[in-house]
Amino acid sequence: MNGESEHTPKFLISSLDFKRMSEVEVQSNEIHERAKQALANAHLQEALRSSTLRLYTKRLEAVPQVAGFERLRDRAREIKREVMDHLDFYLEQFANNVERRGGKVHWAATAEEACAIILGIASDVGTREVVKAKTMVSEEIELNHALEAASIRAVETDLGEFILQLAGERPAHIVAPAIHKTRADVADLFAARIDPVRTEEPERLTAIARQALRAMFARAEMGVSGANFAVAETGTVVLIENEGNIRFSTTAPRVHVALVGIEKIIPRCGDLSVFLRLLARSGTGQKLSSYTSILTGPRRPGEDGPEAMHVVLLDNGRVATLADVKMREMLYCIRCGACLNACPVYRKIGGHAYGWVYSGPIGALVTPQFAGLEQAGELPFASSLCGACREVCPVRINIPDLLLHLRSKAQRQSTGRKPAADAPVNERTSMHLWAWVVKRPRVYVLCARLARLAQRLLTSQRQGDIQKWIRRFPAAPAARWTDGRDLPALAPMSFRDRWKEINGK
């Protein structure tokens, strides 16, 4: 490319100043505020609309290209069920096979333990820098914070994650972490933080990131990745991606650490023929992603690759989920992101509104389960239960059903909660009252008559269609309805009263 040299950034990644994120916490109960902010941001709305629709449409187009796609989904679900029913067996098999191939297995019950293990490995390696492949589970355990705190520089090498690291933000999507950023946003960010010559050309933008990252890959001594699948019968870690950065992070450095949630296990290599056909198609509409890395142990004599391979197996709430027979299904998730793209709520509020690392319908299950309902009790309610997520889930997780289960669990813990500021009584009391009324048809009829009477008295002096439409209701929950839309007034006569008339016809 002409003129490239004059614009080639002259920097090393070590001179880049990544924004530190403030001490991270689960902010899922702030979803109402964050959703409002997202809705008010026209720029974000357009980015979300176009990106989710593109991914959703690509999946729709990709699915009919495979004969028996629905059967593949059934098979994938069966395999996942088999794994979850015998996870202890398969985990042990996996761990034994990793060690048999020269890898080292570590067990981490919590995020803190996993971070400590990885810090320990870094200290043994004696490095102050770590390259990171895109991994949601490392976001889950806040690995970058732990590394930073130990003065170890962690560099995100996935383009989306790299952008977010520069911006000091969390991923907004499981598969496309910077989905909320437009090309112009990235151009501004790179101009401000890397190369003052601003460009919006995608090729130049990626060239800037590439240049920065290559230097880092060349000298990094330790790479950290996640895993898409962990094959029990061979002790193999499988990673899929489109950019090549995962392959780089896992093969160029001396030491590779794979951080693996224990639900990632699949029994056999042959099962990959099911999951690989589902995963990319569901996530991005691709037949396969550009790179599929199948890693079994460290390098052997005469081979390329890392000298040492560590596998950190993470629980962090997964075993507790396994114990809940209903919620167990949540662990079938292969993190394809299809439910996010299909979700009408995600499409409006984006990933950050969910307040933790996992967003969308699956995030509304995972976050309360891993971080606790106290911290994320609002999330299961952030769904219209439309079922679009279940329709696209490659392993057919019944997400609406699990959301209902969590709602019920959340309400069992809600006893004694204070009413909202705009409501006369709390939700539990109002539901008790409602149930008491609708169980008694005569009381129900009486209440409806009283409401009609009140409605007539309040609107009798008013003109126009005020008798048909209520523009502002004084108390919640109806007040929340009339904040943004009108409420039809009760009909002058109920159907049951009309019935007496039409039945005589």
Next chain:
Amino acid sequence: MGTQGPRVALFITCLADQFFPQVGECAVEVLRRQGVEVTFNPGQTCCGQPAFNTGFTVEAREVATRVLDLFGDADYVVAPSGSCSSMVRVFYPELFAHDSSRLKKAEQLQSRFFEFSEFLVKVLGVEDVGASFPHRVAYHDSCHLLRELHIEEEPRRLLRGVRGIELVEMEDYRLCCGFGGTFSVKFPEVSVAMGQDKVQAATRAGAEYLVANDAGCLMHLAGVIHRQSLGLKTLHLAELLARRE
């Protein structure tokens, strides 16, 4: 009116009972024109869905228990709502999964319970109910009807049978309108934003009328339209099928 027709108990749903009685009247009219004998049990109130969807399972079960005994003698129970029909057909068996005697009743009710358009097409085998409605109409699939009961074609067949009608599809027509039961007041901003998108899609498709099979969706969409003073009109499928313009 023939006395040989099937006996149908109408499950009016609480929203139609109190807010949209004309939906019930029109449903009765359309069914009667097909020779159906319609009955109405005034002991009915609500199916229990508001509690169920908000996580109050105990309350939902109590309310649902009453419904199990309301329709003992009817051949069929028909509701002009995909959502309430899903509650009875899909979620009642779940609610009573651990109560074998009630589960039996729930399953018995489940087998006789139909949504209005489903009943016309699948049970009566009717696609032309003799309606005429010379307008451009967009049909909105309510999510429960679409994804719990998998009824997508039946309402469209009935609409295609209407004289003079021009049926248009909205872009991304399977997308939720944002009502979602108590979601509409728990996340009102998101609910309204979704409703606005749906109304826009109908307008862009050139529809004069936005038609659906659920009073909940319609109440929400009509509320959004009225707040914005738009010209788009909403109509329940039963109302449209009763028209002879």
